[in-house]
Structures are given as structure tokens and as C-alpha cells.
Amino acid sequence: MNYKKIFFGMTCIVALSGVLGCSKQTNNQNIVKKHVTEIPMILTVDPTTGKKNEEDMILAFNEKYEGIYHMDVQWVLQTEEEYRTNLKRLNVTDELPAIITDLRLLPSFYQLLVKEQRIEDLSPYINSDPEWKQMIEPTVLEACTEPDGRIYLSPLSTAVFSCSGVFWNEQLFAQAGIEHFPDTWEEFWDCCDVLQRNGITPLALHTEGTAWAPMLLATAELADDQEGAEFMEKLYPDSYQNHCGLHLASTLKELFLYTTEDAMYADFDVSYRNFVSGKAAMVPNGYWMLDQIPEDMQQKVRFAPFPGNKLISSPETFGWAIVSSYSEEVKKGAVEFLKFRTAFNQKQKKDFLEGTMEENSPMLNDYIDAYTGNPQIVPNYQVKWNSGLQEETLGECIPKLVKDQMTEEDFVRRADESAKRFQEER
Numbered sequence: 001m002n003y004k005k006i007f008f009g010m011t012c013i014v015a016l017s018g019v020l021g022c023s024k025q026t027n028n029q030n031i032v033k034k035h036v037t038e039i040p041m042i043l044t045v046d047p048t049t050g051k052k053n054e055e056d057m058i059l060a061f062n063e064k065y066e067g068i069y070h071m072d073v074q075w076v077l078q079t080e081e082e083y084r085t086n087l088k089r090l091n092v093t094d095e096l097p098a099i100i101t102d103l104r105l106l107p108s109f110y111q112l113l114v115k116e117q118r119i120e121d122l123s124p125y126i127n128s129d130p131e132w133k134q135m136i137e138p139t140v141l142e143a144c145t146e147p148d149g150r151i152y153l154s155p156l157s158t159a160v161f162s163c164s165g166v167f168w169n170e171q172l173f174a175q176a177g178i179e180h181f182p183d184t185w186e187e188f189w190d191c192c193d194v195l196q197r198n199g200i201t202p203l204a205l206h207t208e209g210t211a212w213a214p215m216l217l218a219t220a221e222l223a224d225d226q227e228g229a230e231f232m233e234k235l236y237p238d239s240y241q242n243h244c245g246l247h248l249a250s251t252l253k254e255l256f257l258y259t260t261e262d263a264m265y266a267d268f269d270v271s272y273r274n275f276v277s278g279k280a281a282m283v284p285n286g287y288w289m290l291d292q293i294p295e296d297m298q299q300k301v302r303f304a305p306f307p308g309n310k311l312i313s314s315p316e317t318f319g320w321a322i323v324s325s326y327s328e329e330v331k332k333g334a335v336e337f338l339k340f341r342t343a344f345n346q347k348q349k350k351d352f353l354e355g356t357m358e359e360n361s362p363m364l365n366d367y368i369d370a371y372t373g374n375p376q377i378v379p380n381y382q383v384k385w386n387s388g389l390q391e392e393t394l395g396e397c398i399p400k401l402v403k404d405q406m407t408e409e410d411f412v413r414r415a416d417e418s419a420k421r422f423q424e425e426r
Contacts, residue, residue, distance in 0.1 A: 153319025157346035204280035220306035386422035
């Protein structure tokens with residue numbers, strides 16, 4: 001037997017197999033590179049619940065577009081405020097993800113990105129796609145459209161999930177002999193007094209971040225008359241040294257007479273814990289908190305519009321933007337994802353409003369009743385007022401106002417200073 005020939009033949013087979021194997025591996029790699037477009041983005045993990053925000057939608061998109069597009073999500077355990085601060089840093093280092101979420105909650109940063117052409121104008125995509133445009137409620141599309149017709153914030157389908165009101169503990173109310181949530185602001189203040197007299201802390205509040213909880217209450221109360229409602233419609237007011245500004249300051253100060261001892265220098269997560277632990281009877285927040293109420297509290301918690309049948313909502317706060325510096329391939333995939341998000345949201349609305357009322361929790365049915373009950377919609381201050389006022393002035397000045405270290409006049413003067421700085425920076 002010629003062992004040399006056999007050895008040579010086997011060597012060739014092994015070598016050929018290696019070549020074919022390498023070729024197959026290379027081809028597979030080329031297929032991946034050619035067909036799967038990775039779209040980077042950052043989403044938060046709720047610090048209070050550990051839930052990955054928007055996870056269901058991300059999984060649904062990645063499944064539908066498997067082998068074509070893939071949302072490459074970095075999940076970060078951050079508060080919304082921390083996430084927004086991080087966006088500014090990433091912009092400086094040119095490391096922004098391809099899709100930016102909830103950008104409109106940073107008014108001056110949003111304007112900066114528009115001015116520097118850092119985000120895409122989506123109006124050509126939406127206006128040329130009748131299917132996409134038809135999915136969007138007209139009021140939502142209008143809210144996301146700039147005066148010149150450009151659209152930098154891809155809209156959700158509906159405003160139904162963007163509303164804020166008051167979550168209240170029915171059991172604590174009953175302990176104080178209160179049968180229903182107050183219908184007027186006069187009744188609201190009386191309700192706070194009754195709860196407090198019965199040893200129950202009325203409100204879960206905080207001062208850090210943009211002072212979300214107290215500002216929801218104070219701006220809803222401000223909009224209870226025509227002058228205040230018109231003030232809340234203004235974009236970037238140039239002065240708060242007026243009746244509306246002083247009224248707002250007075251309301252903020254009064255609210256903190258009815259809250260917990262740890263409300264100062266705390267963020268919303270403290271307010272949330274105080275409410276779900278039963279330490280406070282009310283906390284203002286939006287639809288998204290429905291999923292954050294612990295199971296053992298589901299039957300105790302109710303939802304109500306603010307007194308005077310008001311809900312706070314600005315659907316543009318939920319608009320997502322595409323960063324212009326990415327390749328056309330990534331931006332094309334990002335557009336496809338944003339259209340998918342609109343459709344996903346439209347289905348959510350249909351399932352939500354057509355669900356079986358008997359199977360819903362009381363607070364979920366409350367929310368549906370509030371949304372469909374012809375409420376007065378008050379714009380969210382976070383999209384109307386400058387970022388400096390929200391992120392710096394409020395956190396610094398509200399504690400001083402509450403502790404009598406600052407007067408209402410001082411408070412609105414500081415607000416004006418922030419407005420002046422904002423105009424200068426623009």
C-alpha cells in the first residue's frame with residue numbers, strides 16, 4: 001500500500017475542508033454584514049420597579065425584522081433626569097445613539113440639535129407615507145410639527161397614553177371619611193386638611209429633577225382660570241413676574257404643607273415609594289404609573305383628573321428623533337422602527353379602549369373615564385418652559401420658598417433670570 005499517496009490524499013481533503021469551512025464562515029459573515037442593520041439606542045430600566053421600558057415593543061420589532069434590522073438597545077438603570085443629562089454629554093462626545101427618546105422634555109437641547117442639524121427632518125417620510133400618516137391622531141401630529149412644517153419628533157399614534165392626573169389611595173381616603181376625589185380646587189385643599197387632621201399625609205412630593213409632582217399640581221391649579229390657562233399655553237414665557245407667576249409660587253408653597261418630611265432634595269422615586277408604601281394618600285403622575293402600582297395595592301389605588309376635570313398632556317414629549325450623523329442604512333432602519341412604533345401604539349390604544357371593563361383594575365377604568373370624559377387638557381410645563389428653569393431653578397428655589405428663605409417675589413425674579421439666560425444662549 002502506498003502510504004504516501006493516502007497521506008497526501010487525506011491532507012488535500014483536510015485542506016479543502018478547511019478552505020470550504022473558511023469560505024462558508026466568511027460567506028455567513030458577509031450575509032450578516034450585508035443584511036442585518038444594527039440600530040443603536042438607549043432605553044432606561046425603571047429604578048423603582050426594575051422594568052425595562054419599551055421592552056415589549058423592542059422584542060416585537062426585532063422578531064418581525066429578524067435578519068434585516070436589529071434594535072441594539074443599551075439598557076441603563078437611570079432616572080429619566082439622569083438619562084437626559086447623559087444625552088447632553090453624549091452629544092458633546094459625538095456618541096449619541098441613532099434614536100433619541102423623549103427629546104422634547106429638554107426644550108433648549110432640542111432646539112440646539114435642530115439648529116445644528118443634528119437630528120433628521122422626518123416630514124418627507126411621514127407625508128409621503130399615507131399609511132403612517134393616517135395612523136397618527138391629528139392633534140398629535142400637530143403637536144410634533146414645527147411652525148415651518150418640519151417634523152423632528154416621530155409621533156406616537158395617540159395621546160391616550162400621555163395624560164397625567166392624580167393617583168389616590170381609596171383606603172386612606174375612607175379612613176378619613178372622604179368618599180370621593182375632590183371635584184374642585186377648594187374641595188382639594190379641604191381634602192388635604194381632613195386627611196392631615198386624621199393623621200394621614202395627603203401628598204407625596206419632591207423637589208429634585210424638574211419637581212415633577214408638585215409642578216403638575218401647581219400648573220393644573222394655575223390653569224383653573226382663563227388667565228392661567230392662557231399662560232400655560234405660552235412657549236418659553238419671557239417673564240414670570242406677573243399674577244400667574246406669583247400664583248404658581250404661592251401654590252407650590254402651600255402644597256408642601258401637606259407632604260412628607262423627606263420631600264426636600266429628593267427625586268420622584270422617593271415620592272413614588274411614599275405613595276405605594278401607604279405613607280401618603282395622593283401622588284400626581286401619568287398613565288405609565290398604572291403598571292408600576294404593586295399588585296397588592298391594585299384594588300386600593302384610584303386615578304382621577306386634577307380638580308376641575310383637567311389632565312396634563314403634551315404628546316410631543318413622547319416623540320423620538322433620529323440622529324443625522326449615522327449612515328443612510330441605519331437611518332432607513334430607524335425610520336422603519338419609528339413607523340413600527342406608531343403602529344404598535346395604535347394597536348395598544350385599540351386594545352386599551354376596547355378591553356373588558358370588568359377585567360380592568362378600578363384605576364385603569366378611572367383613567368379611561370378621565371380620558372373620554374372631555375377633560376380640559378393643560379400643556380405640560382416641561383415642553384413650554386426653558387430647561388434651566390426646570391432643571392436648576394426649581395430644585396434650588398422651591399426648598400427656599402417652602403422654608404421662608406425666599407419670598408414669592410424672589411421666586412419669580414429667579415425664574416425671570418433663567419428665562420433671560422435661556423434667551424441669551426439661544
